[in-house]
Amino acid sequence: MKRKLVSIVLTCLFLVIAAGCSGKSVGSSENGKKTLVLAAYGGSYEQKMKENLIPKFEEEHNVKVTYITGSSVDTLSKLQAQKGNPQIDVAFLDDGPQAQAKTFGLLAPLKEKLVPNLENLYDIAKDKDNIGVGFGIISTGLAYNKDVFEQNGWDPITSWNDLADAKFKGKIVLPSIANTYGVHTLLMTAIANGGSVENIDPGFEKMKEIAYNTVTFDKTADVSNYFLQGQAVASSWGSSRVYTLQDSGFPIEFVTPDEGAPALMATVSVVKGAPNEELAQKFVNFVLDEEAQKLFAASLFDGPVNKHVELEEEIANKVVYGEDEIEKLVKVDWELVNTKREEWTERANKEIEISH
Numbered sequence: 001m002k003r004k005l006v007s008i009v010l011t012c013l014f015l016v017i018a019a020g021c022s023g024k025s026v027g028s029s030e031n032g033k034k035t036l037v038l039a040a041y042g043g044s045y046e047q048k049m050k051e052n053l054i055p056k057f058e059e060e061h062n063v064k065v066t067y068i069t070g071s072s073v074d075t076l077s078k079l080q081a082q083k084g085n086p087q088i089d090v091a092f093l094d095d096g097p098q099a100q101a102k103t104f105g106l107l108a109p110l111k112e113k114l115v116p117n118l119e120n121l122y123d124i125a126k127d128k129d130n131i132g133v134g135f136g137i138i139s140t141g142l143a144y145n146k147d148v149f150e151q152n153g154w155d156p157i158t159s160w161n162d163l164a165d166a167k168f169k170g171k172i173v174l175p176s177i178a179n180t181y182g183v184h185t186l187l188m189t190a191i192a193n194g195g196s197v198e199n200i201d202p203g204f205e206k207m208k209e210i211a212y213n214t215v216t217f218d219k220t221a222d223v224s225n226y227f228l229q230g231q232a233v234a235s236s237w238g239s240s241r242v243y244t245l246q247d248s249g250f251p252i253e254f255v256t257p258d259e260g261a262p263a264l265m266a267t268v269s270v271v272k273g274a275p276n277e278e279l280a281q282k283f284v285n286f287v288l289d290e291e292a293q294k295l296f297a298a299s300l301f302d303g304p305v306n307k308h309v310e311l312e313e314e315i316a317n318k319v320v321y322g323e324d325e326i327e328k329l330v331k332v333d334w335e336l337v338n339t340k341r342e343e344w345t346e347r348a349n350k351e352i353e354i355s356h
Helices: 002-021 044-061 072-081 095-103 116-120 146-152 160-164 180-191 201-211 224-228 239-247 277-288 290-300 323-328 334-351
Strands: 033-040 063-069 090-094 133-145 172-175 214-218 234-238 252-255 263-271
Touching: 033 044, 033 072, 033 277, 044 063, 044 277, 044 290, 072 090, 072 095, 090 095, 090 277, 095 180, 095 263, 095 334, 116 277, 133 146, 133 160, 133 180, 133 239, 133 277, 133 290, 160 180, 160 201, 160 234, 172 180, 180 201, 180 234, 180 263, 180 334, 201 334, 214 224, 224 239, 234 239, 239 252, 263 277, 277 290
Parallel strands: 033 063, 033 090, 172 214, 172 234
Antiparallel strands: 090 263, 133 234, 133 252, 133 263
16 A cells, blocks of 8 residues: 555656656647737736737737846847757847847747738848848837926927936936947937947946936836836937827827937847747737737837838828838947947947936
């Protein structure tokens, strides 16, 4: 009897270990449904996708979607840590980190048979190797609290250099060099002062001036709380984030500076070796559908990349919409920028952000 009991215990233990080693927690079935794992932006993105897009995809494909929240930098770190044993199927990344993920060999090519919407996109959204794709166009510009400016009799900001104005001492929050908005800010302050990607020094010099006015350099890519709590009256920020906050009733305004605004492409990619690659490919196609593109534009103020999307005027005025608007944006060469990014980050941490 005792031997029989020991045998049963050992058998159960073996089955538990086998199940744990089988990897079925990755892309496992839940109530007979496959599980698709997304790593994507938090905040309003997560809210709107969970409210509208994800339930529709789950119903159409009889699957369960798991949502892992994180910034682009967070998601890139997860992909690197899981290389060789990925637990994420689909990754949402800003174009800069997405270019890094591609270079690191973390992403899979898109299959045109499974992603037929690729042929409906503006060229700016496409990757020459079909490694991921843009799903929303955003511009990085300046944001300011309209009420505070009017109360103080201040003119609206119109230039990247305006952030260095002494009257903003202790009233500015800026994105850190750690995220895409921060890289854009450095690059545009360089351009505004005669520099470029190849000559970034003018940007660093101007950023040192702006740093005197800055309360903090935020690493989350979401500075809304600083505006809501009155800690910031101006910032460098993305158009979609600004209009989302404005849509809530907050008196924030978005400005395309005189020197221009860089394009930020929100991308979606299939992870290399994804547990549910075919399903992941279908999700990418789903995100590029006209219906989903309209939702991103109407609720998150991402400019549509699908050429067939038609928007109502109220929404069209708040997003990058159509080839003419796309052409006005400053295009960032991320392959080049990413070769310099580590150097810029180290320098920014020492010269600009260290006191914050």
